[in-house]
Structure formats: C-alpha cells, structure tokens
Amino acid sequence: MIGLAVSGDLPFHESLAVFLGVTGTQWLIEGDADPFIALLLALAVGVAIGLARYLRSIHRD
Numbered sequence: 001m002i003g004l005a006v007s008g009d010l011p012f013h014e015s016l017a018v019f020l021g022v023t024g025t026q027w028l029i030e031g032d033a034d035p036f037i038a039l040l041l042a043l044a045v046g047v048a049i050g051l052a053r054y055l056r057s058i059h060r061d
Contacts, residue, residue, distance in 0.1 A: 011053070015046035 019042035023033040 011046045011049035014049050015042045018042040018045045
C-alpha cells in the first residue's frame with residue numbers, strides 16, 4: 001500500500017476509470033476489447049490531469 005500513498009496528486013483513480021470505461025465500451029459495442037488502446041487513452045488522460053493539477057497549483061501560489 002505504500003506505492004498508492006506516494007502522492008495525492010497522481011490521478012490513479014481517474015486513469016483507472018478511463019481504462020475501465022474504454023474497455024467496457026469497446027466490449028459492449030464491438031464484442032471485443034483492445035486493452036492496449038484503452039491503456040494508451042488512460043495514460044494520456046492521466047498525464048493531462050496531472051499537468052492540469054500542476055499548472056493549477058502554480059497559478060494558486
């Protein structure tokens with residue numbers, strides 16, 4: 001559990017939600033899910049959320 005408590009700024013839950021949402025949608029629509037595409041989208045959203053949080057913290061100070 002130490003790995004999850006490293007930083008409160010990491011968008012782990014948001015990225016996991018995107019991954020599950022993309023794979024679930026692909027599975028429901030196409031009948032097959034591509035976890036590689038879902039992982040790429042989840043990582044991209046995680047980076048975007050992390051960057052937005054970083055930029056917001058800079059402007060707040």
